[in-house]
Amino acid sequence: MSHLAAWPVFLPLIAGFIILFAKARGLPLQRVLNLxxxxxxxxxxxxxxxxxxSGEHQVYLLGNWQAPFGxxxxxxxxxxxxxxxxxxxxxxxxxxxIATDTDKKxxxxxxxxxILLFGLNGAFLTGDLFNLFVFFEVLLLAxxxxxxxxxxxxxxxxxxxxxxxxxxGATLFLFxxxxxxxxxxxxxxxxxxxxxxxxxxxxxxxVAAAGLLLLLVFGIKAAMFPLYLWMPAAYTHTAxxxxxMFAIMTKVGLYAxxxxxxxxFGETAGAMAHYYTQWILGLGLLTLVLAALGVMAxxxxxxxxxxLVLASVATLLIGVGLNTPLALSAxxxxxxxxxxxxxxxxxxxxxxxxxxxxxxxxxxSGYAMPKAILIGGMxxxxxxxxxxxxxxxxxxxxxxxxxxxxxxxxxxxxLTLVLLSGFIMIVSMARTGTLLFYQVIPNTxxxxxxxxxxxxxxxxxxxxxxxxxxxxxxxxxxxxxxxxTTFTExxxxxxxxxxxxxxxxxxxxxxxxxxx
Amino acid sequence: MEWLIALVIGVLTSTGxxxxxxxxxxxxxxxxxxLAYGVNVFLFAMGRLxxxxxxxxxxxxxxxxxxxPQALVLTAIVIAFGMTAFLIVLSLKVRHELGNDHxxxxxxxxxxxxxxxxxQHKPSHSVSSxxxxxxx
Numbered sequence: 216m217s218h219l220a221a222w223p224v225f226l227p228l229i230a231g232f233i234i235l236f237a238k239a240r241g242l243p244l245q246r247v248l249n250l251x252x253x254x255x256x257x258x259x260x261x262x263x264x265x266x267x268x269s270g271e272h273q274v275y276l277l278g279n280w281q282a283p284f285g286x287x288x289x290x291x292x293x294x295x296x297x298x299x300x301x302x303x304x305x306x307x308x309x310x311x312x313i314a315t316d317t318d319k320k321x322x323x324x325x326x327x328x329x330i331l332l333f334g335l336n337g338a339f340l341t342g343d344l345f346n347l348f349v350f351f352e353v354l355l356l357a358x359x360x361x362x363x364x365x366x367x368x369x370x371x372x373x374x375x376x377x378x379x380x381x382x383x384g385a386t387l388f389l390f391x392x393x394x395x396x397x398x399x400x401x402x403x404x405x406x407x408x409x410x411x412x413x414x415x416x417x418x419x420x421x422v423a424a425a426g427l428l429l430l431l432v433f434g435i436k437a438a439m440f441p442l443y444l445w446m447p448a449a450y451t452h453t454a455x456x457x458x459x460m461f462a463i464m465t466k467v468g469l470y471a472x473x474x475x476x477x478x479x480f481g482e483t484a485g486a487m488a489h490y491y492t493q494w495i496l497g498l499g500l501l502t503l504v505l506a507a508l509g510v511m512a513x514x515x516x517x518x519x520x521x522x523l524v525l526a527s528v529a530t531l532l533i534g535v536g537l538n539t540p541l542a543l544s545a546x547x548x549x550x551x552x553x554x555x556x557x558x559x560x561x562x563x564x565x566x567x568x569x570x571x572x573x574x575x576x577x578x579x580s581g582y583a584m585p586k587a588i589l590i591g592g593m594x595x596x597x598x599x600x601x602x603x604x605x606x607x608x609x610x611x612x613x614x615x616x617x618x619x620x621x622x623x624x625x626x627x628x629x630l631t632l633v634l635l636s637g638f639i640m641i642v643s644m645a646r647t648g649t650l651l652f653y654q655v656i657p658n659t660x661x662x663x664x665x666x667x668x669x670x671x672x673x674x675x676x677x678x679x680x681x682x683x684x685x686x687x688x689x690x691x692x693x694x695x696x697x698x699x700t701t702f703t704e705x706x707x708x709x710x711x712x713x714x715x716x717x718x719x720x721x722x723x724x725x726x727x728x729x730x731x
Numbered sequence: 732m733e734w735l736i737a738l739v740i741g742v743l744t745s746t747g748x749x750x751x752x753x754x755x756x757x758x759x760x761x762x763x764x765x766l767a768y769g770v771n772v773f774l775f776a777m778g779r780l781x782x783x784x785x786x787x788x789x790x791x792x793x794x795x796x797x798x799x800p801q802a803l804v805l806t807a808i809v810i811a812f813g814m815t816a817f818l819i820v821l822s823l824k825v826r827h828e829l830g831n832d833h834x835x836x837x838x839x840x841x842x843x844x845x846x847x848x849x850x851q852h853k854p855s856h857s858v859s860s861x862x863x864x865x866x867x
Binding site: 349 | 747751756759763766767769770773774776778779799800803806807810811813817818821822824825828829834
């Protein structure tokens with residue numbers, strides 16, 4: 216039993232406390248500590264990713280209590296993948312926040328940032344349903360703080376909606392967990408799966424209801440129709456690095472669906488195996504259509520990007536709803552791509568908004584921005600990636616998912632809706648690009664020229680580097696598509712092998728201190 | 732006793748849901764609190780209702796009550812308490828910044844295109860005075 220598997224949870228927590236005490240020494244020290252901790256987390260999670268690729272489940276017994284009685288942390292390929300995505304994203308978002316002085320706009324940015332990572336990593340690693348609830352609350356509380364960071368009227372209003380819907384989600388989560396515990400008598404996910412496998416027929420209805428209630432809760436996190444209404448407003452009005460960090464927050468809901476539902480109601484569940492998938496598939500399709508309409512109707516760039524994130528979540532929901540190893544593998548490939556590119560787009564939208572001065576990110580023609588060619592080039596790159604046009608990774612991700620959909624009875628509907636919504640998004644984004652970069656107010660008059668100089672300011676280098684760093688994952692995903700898809704396939708295979716998961720968790724023996 | 736507990740959970744939850752759907756922040760906060768109470772009793776009842784049995788190991792005990800839901804309820808109470816405190820502060824901030832306590836944030840601030848203060852608010856005036864009294 217290696218202790219390394221528990222460190223992604225403890226490192227951000229410890230770092231958060233240290234940063235809290237470093238607060239008295241001023242911002243520079245906090246920045247250095249936060250960067251170090253996040254970089255350390257990145258190295259740690261890559262190490263864990265390499266370790267987990269053997270296909271073994273690493274079970275860490277907290278407090279040395281054996282599995283169904285104590286809480287476990289579980290590291291497998293899926294959680295290692297999520298940890299790596301989170302830490303890379305966190306590093307980019309943090310560099311951007313520091314370079315643009317976002318952290319100066321309010322107290323405790325760095326502490327909240329580390330606590331958010333603590334909650335995220337905990338949620339990815341835990342193997343206990345109630346513990347998952349606790350980590351959800353930790354990451355939500357940190358995200359409330361980060362969402363409201365910097366203040367502002369619209370931000371506060373969006374924050375209130377976000378907080379209230381997530382508190383409701385927490386209550387529903389507890390109802391679902393309580394019901395499952397009342398019937399199954401356990402909270403350990405592996406043990407629950409084992410108990411569901413031998414569930415008497417008269418209890419199936421209530422467990423199925425609790426499972427769907429749980430799906431509702433994860434649906435709130437993942438912004439699934441009809442629970443996504445909080446999401447565009449919250450993502451639009453928050454600070455850019457926070458919005459970039461939130462690109463992983465919707466994926467937590469997806470991860471929870473894959474982990475909890477995929478395991479408890481996996482192939483071992485007998486009559487109840489995969490009963491929830493048609494809900495995810497149907498709601499995913501609806502979400503996709505509405506997200507595409509949202510992209511078309513958005514009034515500002517940040518809002519548009521928020522809807523693009525919603526569309527990527529919907530595509531992932533479809534992939535998860537298809538429920539084959541092939542589809543899950545494709546979804547994971549798309550998940551890596553969409554998280555990184557969406558975060559990059561949020562940061563880029565912020566760069567564009569501040570370069571345009573008084574016009575911000577509204578869709579009106581403004582003055583030409585400084586470095587328009589570079590920023591425009593980056594914008595075009597990001598749009599090609601996120602809307603799924605060749606030759607970048609969005610295209611390959613979508614192809615993989617659609618390929619997996621071919622065998623599904625709903626394949627006609629899925630293909631039509633995915634391609635149609637993709638088309639709508641491409642048209643809308645092309646319109647946006649034209650408006651932002653071509654239809655500028657010509658600054659021929661000298662008065663305008665000075666005004667332009669005063670209102671639009673060139674951007675520093677590091678923020679752009681953070682965006683480029685996130686965007687570079689897209690060509691990398693294409694270039695190394697073969698090893699990456701091999702990896703995601705093995706992740707999906709491991710996830711679908713519920714038997715081995717249950718066996719690995721329940722057979723893990725505590726470390727015996729008395730043996731020599 | 733079962734029907735009493737079930738009734739309590741039902742009443743707490745339904746009033747909680749009703750209040751959460753109100754248009755002003757104060758009833759919403761109250762509603763979420765009642766929902767949290769309801770779910771706490773529910774969690775507790777999921778360990779089955781027993782009388783007079785110990786929750787920790789005791790040589791003389793004939794049977795035990797389930798200790799796990801008690802631990803869960805304790806955790807849930809702490810979390811709900813913290814979240815409610817946060818929500819109250821946030822509601823006050825919203826009231827301060829938006830100039831009213833509407834959940835959908837009808838805002839009449841200076842830098843926003845002004846919404847006319849029309850008759851829209853009229854039906855909810857009674858609610859507003861109620862919540863004012865509640866706050867005092």
